[in-house]
Amino acid sequence: MITTLSILIPTRDRQRQITRLLDSIRRSTGLERIRPEIIVGDNGSADQTWEMLRQKSAEFPVPLRPFQITAPGKCRILNEAIRIAEGEVLAFLDDDVTVEAGWLNAVDNFFSQTSRMAAQGTIRIPPEDLDNPQIGRLVQRFRTAHHLDYGTNTDDVPSLNGANMAIRREVFAKAGDFDIRLGPGASGTSEDVELAQRILRNGIKIGYMPNAVVYHELDHLRLTEAYFKALHQRQGISRLIYKNPSTSRIIFDLCRVSAQYGFYSMFGGERNRYRSKGRLYHYSAMLQAKLGIHGRQPPATQDRACVRASGLR
Numbered sequence: 493m494i495t496t497l498s499i500l501i502p503t504r505d506r507q508r509q510i511t512r513l514l515d516s517i518r519r520s521t522g523l524e525r526i527r528p529e530i531i532v533g534d535n536g537s538a539d540q541t542w543e544m545l546r547q548k549s550a551e552f553p554v555p556l557r558p559f560q561i562t563a564p565g566k567c568r569i570l571n572e573a574i575r576i577a578e579g580e581v582l583a584f585l586d587d588d589v590t591v592e593a594g595w596l597n598a599v600d601n602f603f604s605q606t607s608r609m610a611a612q613g614t615i616r617i618p619p620e621d622l623d624n625p626q627i628g629r630l631v632q633r634f635r636t637a638h639h640l641d642y643g644t645n646t647d648d649v650p651s652l653n654g655a656n657m658a659i660r661r662e663v664f665a666k667a668g669d670f671d672i673r674l675g676p677g678a679s680g681t682s683e684d685v686e687l688a689q690r691i692l693r694n695g696i697k698i699g700y701m702p703n704a705v706v707y708h709e710l711d712h713l714r715l716t717e718a719y720f721k722a723l724h725q726r727q728g729i730s731r732l733i734y735k736n737p738s739t740s741r742i743i744f745d746l747c748r749v750s751a752q753y754g755f756y757s758m759f760g761g762e763r764n765r766y767r768s769k770g771r772l773y774h775y776s777a778m779l780q781a782k783l784g785i786h787g788r789q790p791p792a793t794q795d796r797a798c799v800r801a802s803g804l805r
Contacts, residue, residue: 497528497600498579502569503587504535507544509709514548514556516590522597529555531577533569535677536562565677567670570654574664586638586655589615589706598704599658609663609696610688612649613656613704615640621710630715633766636723637715638708646700652691654684656706659691667691673733680726686734724770725777732778739782746775 499517503510510532517523517530530552534542545558559576561568574582581603585591595613602611615638622628631637638655667690675683688698713719731737737745753768760768 496579497526497581497583497596497603498577499528499530499583499585500570500573500577501530501532501585501587502535502566502573503532503537503541505537505539505541506587507537507539507541509588510541511544511548512590513585513587514552517596518553519593520591520596521593522600523554526596526600527554528583528596529557529578531573532556532558533573534558534560535564535566535569536560565672566675567672567678567683570683571669571672574661574669577661579661581658581660583658584654584656585706586708588709588711589638589655590709592705592707595704595706598701602699602701602704603658603660606699608699610652610659610691611657611699611701611704612640612642612652613658613701613706614642615653615656616705616707617710618707627710627712627715631710633762634715634720635766636720637710642700642702644702646702648697649700650688650692650698652684652688652698655708656704657684658701658704663691663694663696666694666696671734674730679730679733681723682727682730682734686730720766720770721773724773728774728777729781731774732781737778739779742775742779742782746772746779749775 501510501513514530514532532545534545542558542560545556549556549558557576559572561572570584581599583599599611599613602608617631617637617639622631631639638653640653640656642649667687670683671686673679674686675681691698714723732742749768749771753765753772756764756768
């Protein structure tokens with residue numbers, strides 16, 4: 493068993509979802525043996541989230557430590573949670589997932605039995621959603637629903653998804669904290685991807701925990717053209733912030749993906765067409781922001797569907 497484990501969860505205006513998540517952790521096998529601390533950061537909720545957290549903290553079977561930050565930004569919450577956490581390993585969960593019964597044991601076993609410093613867990617769509625063929629088709633078309641499963645034979649992965657990941661505390665001393673310019677409440681996305689890139693640049697491999705499974709609630713707003721467009725626009729804005737490519741490079745990439753989109757619209761399948769369409773939105777938003785055409789405000793703040801679906805904003 494690892495020495496100590498902290499579970500870090502950011503939330504805002506999601507009383508129902510965070511209640512479901514905490515209840516699933518409470519049912520986890522190994523809870524009394526591992527006894528993780530659970531740190532939940534409330535980013536200025538206007539619903540009953542904070543009151544619920546205070547009530548649960550008084551009767552939860554392991555330490556539940558809620559705190560509040562009103563300044564908007566998921567990364568602000570995460571950085572403060574890292575600062576106050578006492579665990580050797582920090583496990584990160586989004587507030588709209590539930591953990592499978594064996595998730596806690598899987599995280600503990602992974603870091604007890606390997607020398608990995610960071611790891612990605614499995615993210616699945618609830619099976620009942622995929623029972624609907626139409627939902628399955630939309631999930632495959634847009635790829636905007638959280639789903640990540642590399643299978644049981646994968647050792648290392650190229651990035652991180654913050655809905656279910658775990659990192660040893662010492663990694664942050666080397667790679668730095670989350671970039672507060674990114675993520676919900678700021679640029680809208682990519683805070684986990686950018687952190688993963690810094691981790692890899694520091695020579696730290698990212699392992700894979702296939703048995704650490706969570707189920708991500710499927711918001712049907714994600715399965716729409718409007719959300720697909722706004723998500724890729726947000727990714728373009730975010731990448732501009734932390735990559736800062738030149739204007740000429742953005743124009744080159746925009747021309748390249750425009751040609752790809754034209755080709756796949758005539759000759760390609762749906763998956764290739766939507767992949768290139770997403771990149772078209774991505775680079776178009778990046779160029780507009782670079783040139784200051786619409787300012788630097790992330791498109792997600794202008795799209796009501798995306799705002800509702802993103803939870804933290």
